[in-house]
Amino acid sequence: MTETEARAHHPGLAHQFQDLEQQQETDTLGIWIFLVTEIMFFGGLFAAYAIYRWLYFAAFEGGSHILDIKLGAANTMVLLASSLTMALSVRSAQTGNRRSTVMFLVATMILGSIFLVIKGVEYNQKFEEHVVPTLDWAPQGETLAKIAPGGVGHAEMYFIFYFAMTGLHAIHMIIGMGLLLWLVLRARKGTFTGGYFGPVEVVGLYWHFVDIVWIFLFPLLYLIGGRY
Amino acid sequence: MSTATLEPRVRARKNYLNADYGWRSWLFTVDHKRIALLYLVSITFFFVIGGSFAVLMRIHLVEPQGALVQPETYNKLFTLHGIVMIFFFLIPSIPAVLGNFLVPLMVGARDLAFPRLNLLSWYIYVVGGLFTLYSAIAGGADTGWTFYTPYSSTYSNTQVTAVAIGVFVSGFSSILTGLNFIVTIHKMRAPGLTWFRMPLFLWSIYATSIIQVLGTPVLAIVLFALLLERVFHVGIFTPALGGDPLLFQHLFWFYSHPAVYIMILPAMGVVSEIIACFSRKRIFGYKIVAFSSVAIAVLGFLVWGHHMFVTGQSVYAGLIFSMLSFLVAIPSAIKVFNWTSTLYKGSISYEAPMLYALGFIGLFTMGGLTGLFLAALATDVHLNGTYFIVAHFHYIMVGGAVMGYLGGIHFWWPKISGRKYPNGWAQLAAAIIFIGFNLTFFPQFMLGYLGMPRRYAFYPAEFQVLNVMSSAGATVLGVGYLIPLVYLIWSMRYGPVAESNPWPATGLEWKTPSPPPTENFAETPVVTEEAYAYAPEEAAGD
Amino acid sequence: MQGLPFQPEQASTIAKSVDYLYYFLTAITLFFTAVIFLVIFYFMVKYRRRSPDERPKAIEGSLPLEVLWTVIPTLLVAVIFVWGSVLYFRNSEPPRGAVEIFVTGKQWMWKVEHPEGQREINELHVPLGRPVKLTMTSEDVIHDFFVPAFRVKKDVLPGRYTSLWFQATKVGTYDLFCAQYCGAFHAGMIGSIVVQEPDEYERWLAGGAPGESMEQTGSKIFQSSGCATCHVNDGTGLGPSLLGVYGHPVKLTTGETANADDAYMRESIVLPKAKIVLGYTPIMPSFQGQMTEEQLTDVLAYLRVLGKAQPPAPKGEVKP
DSSP states (O other): OOHHHHSOOOTTOOTTOSSHHHHHHHHHHHHHHHHHHHHHHHHHHHHHHHHHHHHTHHHHHHHHHHSOHHHHHHHHHHHHHHHHHHHHHHHHHHTTOHHHHHHHHHHHHHHHHHHHHHHHHHHHHHHHTTEETTTEEOOOHHHHHHHGGGOHHHHHHHHHHHHHHHHHHHHHHHHHHHHHHHHHHHHHTTOOOSSOOHHHHHHHHHHHHHHHHHHHHIIIIIOOSOOO | OOOOOOOOSSSOOOOTTTSSOSHHHHHTOOOHHHHHHHHHHHHHHHHHHHHHHHHHHHHHTTSTTOSSSOHHHHHHHHHHHHHIIIIIIIHHIIIIIIIHHHHHHHHTOSSOSOHHHHHHHHHHHHHHHHHHHHHHHTTOOOSTTTTOTTIIIIIOOSSHHHHHHHHHHHHHHHHHHHHHHHHHHHHOOOTTOOGGGSOHHHHHHHHHHHHHHHHHHHHHHHHHHHHHHHHHOOOTTOGGGTOOHHHHHHHHHHHHHHHHHHHHHHHHHHHHHHHHHHHTSOOTTHHHHHHHHHHHHHHGGGOGGGGOTTTTOOHHHHHHHHHHHHHHHHHHHHHHHHHHHHHTTOOBOOOHHHHHHHHHHHHHHHHHHHHHHHHSHHHHHHHTTBHHHHHHHHIIIIIIIIHHHHHHHHHHHHHHHSBOOOHHHHHHHHHHHHHHHHHHHHHHHHHHHHTOBSSOSSOOGGGHHHHHHHHHHHHHHHHHHHHHHHHHHHHHHHSOBOOSSSSOOOSGGGGSOSSOOTTSOSSOOOOOSOTTOOSOOTTSOO | OOOSTTSOOOOBTTHHHHHHHHHHHHHHHHHHHHHHHHHHHHHHHHTBOOSTTOOOOOOOOOHHHHHHHHHHHHHHHHHHHHHHHHHHHHTTSOOTTOEEEEEEEETTEEEEEOTTSOEEESEEEEETTSEEEEEEEESSSOEEEEEGGGTEEEEEOBTSOEEEEEEBOSOEEEEEEEOSOOSTTGGGOOEEEEEEOHHHHHHHHHSSSOOOOHHHHHHHHHHHTTHHHHSOTTSOSSSOOOTTTTTSEEEBTTSOEEEOOHHHHHHHHHSGGGSOBTTOOSOOOOOTTTSOHHHHHHHHHHHHHHHTSOOOOOOSSOOO
16 A cells, blocks of 8 residues: 555645644644744834834824824724634634634634724724825824924824834734634534644634734834823 | 666656646646746746846947937836846746755655645736736836835836836745745655755755745835835835935845845755766765855845945944955855865766856856955945946856756756756857856946946946947857757757656655656655765775 | 046045055955866866766865865955955045035036035036045935045935045046936936146136125025024024034933034924924924025035034023
């Protein structure tokens, strides 16, 4: 009997692997390396942010004071909770509990949606306050008073970074939501068991990463300088 | 070559080429070998495009006032020549063609870790290429491949956005390819294939992949920021809003310097394989060569500032970058000495792959040494922005990387196609390429020291003689490149059928038929010997 | 202007020393390339395959050799590094008493302004034997001021000043090139450096339109733009006096100390809210877009003169 015939068969085992264990280790290493590339990607933006914040601290502080810290904090809690539900869904998959897996995945999606809705509300607020670079940049009144000391031009730079960083993050969240939906559809069929839960773990790692990026974004964008 | 019995030409055995027919079997394949061929076709296409731009440029430059096109068109030619050659030919070339084909074979696996991701990489590359082609057809971009701001963000009114999107997209192809290779090499080596039994080609691919994975995302973010600037007119790099044009340069070169090591490390890996095979000897100092590849990858991330010595950056930053730039030259020098020592007491034959590999060593040595002129602060001040730089990087990228790529194609062609090509023509082409290359680019060192700046659509008459010499050489070089295109395609139909191990060479890829079956190996191989086990068994001798 | 067929003329004090380093590097390059070529060729011939089944013995490597060809290149590059760095450092700061000339690059020409007021386009007259310091900025994109015969080069950036210096050693006319791609007519952004005997240079300066010096123009702009309204010399104005400021440290409201160099002065005019002098409030309007780069350098020349004067006695009270 050739090796091919002797190999264990599992519907989820891809042809290039010897066994599920090799496949799972490979997939996990793959997602970790992908996350490293994401760190370098966001890292470039964070580096540029750091340089301009150092150069124009007063403007960045003023811009930061325009953001709604309550909404930002709420979003932070929402994402942290979503990482919890995500980790619980991985655990459920590991123990082969189909209903829990689906339930926690759906919970993660709900929390992710709440995050995106709150983000949408915040973006809308920026339009109302006319602090959207180029598209609607006409800060007035109290808003203007907050950013004028640091220089309105440099405050626009702050908002460029605000939108670029949170926007990129939101795009990653939306992609994450798509991945979660895919997992839900597979989980409902009972695909994931103690021997095969790789995809859930991989998406889980991605989701945690997106969460961690927000954990950095929140203080860097919302909590500059003293407050209240 | 041994005269082992050749397989009959009639009734070809089932292999990856004839396993399935039809365009769908190619465009939806997950077989790494077929994907390698998809890449081979696409990068050859882009090489022809980028090369055509070069031909037009060299024709144009035979006259001081410019012989062919308007200055604005010339500026687009050198921009697109650079972008196409770097992002759509050199960066993918060896990894995506030879790496994709060989990595699973060399590790003894059925395929890469992520075959579908591999196909996705190719599609991403094609999409990026389409954006770039669109940009060229719709009028071209004229920023130079370096996209310096604020010219590229605020002033240029050419197809910068389209081509920047093209490069941005192609970067993800590079990242995913690197990711695939790293994971494959870590997790899918056959039993007995320890790290230090791997062929050096795998070490160099591994080092390259580290750079691709860590560096390319930074290119992505800087192009993303540039696109924001162009599309939304925000001033991240523009002084009017307090933005800094030098920040663009730092972020850009943070990737683009390591990128040159993406281009050269795989070629060095190919050279190691070829030198070992055609001297029938283990590479001298195997471990040192392996570690040098990794050292180059790491050090390569620390030297980007040497592109910015004359930007007004701090002299202390200049000092540090200069010192590190000298350090990164050392591992490359070590490799050259080790390759040369491999020839000592070897059994050397001169088939075409060997000629390319030896040509690589000579030209890379020269190109690398001219890098010392540029790492040294005082001379870089004079030479930066001149044709000396152009000559330096063409020696490395064309005299080095392209020769390495061609050598690899010639070495593994029998494995890839199952056919052999006429060795005489191949050797002739290698010689023509070597001669034409030197005729084209050596005069440019002289032009540079005399002071002729680069990216000039017209130039003072005092520089004409050297320009004409360079253009004449380019004609020879062009002819040299056309010849392999002809006989390699010819060989696919009319070349003699190749046996499994025609040279013969060591390595798992030669233990499977030529061309390999789709699953590569009927049984997972078990590795029991060191790499490059060319020497007779220990029993037979001492 | 043609020098030797292999190098430009040596027309500055540093040209020879840069060339010596270049010759050394060329010698090393040719030497090692020749060595590698010859050794490879020798091995190719001596160890050519003599029979199809030849199988040479394996040679693993040699640690002593590896050490040798690691240490020797390292020492060699160390020498080159030190040599290149020392030269670079020595050439980075101009000697005292340099003639200060302002250069503005724009697509696609070089505009030169002598402190005495003389203006040139694509030409720069300089005296022989005296150090010349160029303070340069760009009106649009990045350019680069390159004089091969002097072996000097520096990028010219929008929104800031860069500088280079040289001392010409030969009378003559030398190529000036833009060496940073800047758009359609980058190749056309060329000019000449005209080195004259000192007395001829003085005559040239004095000849032509008897214009104002940069300092005089700058002083006029200082008045007409309203700067003098707040920046009163005796320190009684809403803004700080500018006597004795240029080239000296300035205390800021953030507690930091800035050096009042060209960049600081320019920023204070176009982005005044970026740094506020201790004891003052951010009420100065920005003059971005209201002054051309040349007007800014005229004002800068005036501020440099003010910088040499004695600052007024420090005030007690801070104005609200």
